[in-house]
Amino acid sequence: DQQVKQNSPSLSVQEGRISILNCDYTNSMFDYFLWYKKYPAEGPTFLISISSIKDKNEDGRFTVFLNKSAKHLSLHIVPSQPGDSAVYFCAASSNSGYALNFGKGTSLLVTP
Amino acid sequence: DAGITQSPRHKVTETGTPVTLRCHQTENHRYMYWYRQDPGHGLRLIHYSYGVKDTDKGEVSDGYSVSRSKTEDFLLTLESATSSQTSVYFCATSSAGQVSHEQFFGPGTRLTVL
Numbered sequence: 001d002q003q004v005k006q007n008s009p010s011l012s013v014q015e016g017r018i019s020i021l022n023c024d025y026t027n028s029m030f031d032y033f034l035w036y037k038k039y040p041a042e043g044p045t046f047l048i049s050i051s052s053i054k055d056k057n058e059d060g061r062f063t064v065f066l067n068k069s070a071k072h073l074s075l076h077i078v079p080s081q082p083g084d085s086a087v088y089f090c091a092a093s094s095n096s097g098y099a100l101n102f103g104k105g106t107s108l109l110v111t112p
Numbered sequence: 113d114a115g116i117t118q119s120p121r122h123k124v125t126e127t128g129t130p131v132t133l134r135c136h137q138t139e140n141h142r143y144m145y146w147y148r149q150d151p152g153h154g155l156r157l158i159h160y161s162y163g164v165k166d167t168d169k170g171e172v173s174d175g176y177s178v179s180r181s182k183t184e185d186f187l188l189t190l191e192s193a194t195s196s197q198t199s200v201y202f203c204a205t206s207s208a209g210q211v212s213h214e215q216f217f218g219p220g221t222r223l224t225v226l
Contacts, residue, residue, distance in 0.1 A: 032212055034214060036217075100215055
């Protein structure tokens, strides 16, 4: 049973606008949430993370928001650039395990 | 970049043959992982290692075995490959005490079982 869900398989955004990628989770024991970016034929690369004790983390153009009561997080990219076109994976982990639990990914296309 | 390499990068094999994929890291990370990526499933954990000779099963471990005789190498073996094991395989590493639980991924191995 998938514990991390990304319900939008794809998203298209114009260059310069905001991209918002969403993620939901079911396991209340998760204590860290991560976003990975993946280009074709490459491995995922870490983008940004957030602890469950925070509700926002910002790194340059990337901001992750966490709503624990709703078990929901989102990644905002502002402004979006064509180089941001990739598949974005949401992942979650808990201190009781070693694995990252991944969502199915959202393919972002940023058009000029 | 954690200096993770995977070999081979591509492999085509036949059903029933044994296959070994290799992951090599240069960062002296304690933890190593094997994931597979399939359309509609994201990345799923196959096996992981928390030290030399210390390994455990992940979510989709059936049909796979692993070995870790050195810190830098983590091998994934398909004893008798099946078509359902056609996938892209990613190795990942992480260091002890990594607060954000961040894992670093290799470039992947695309395996096709005919």
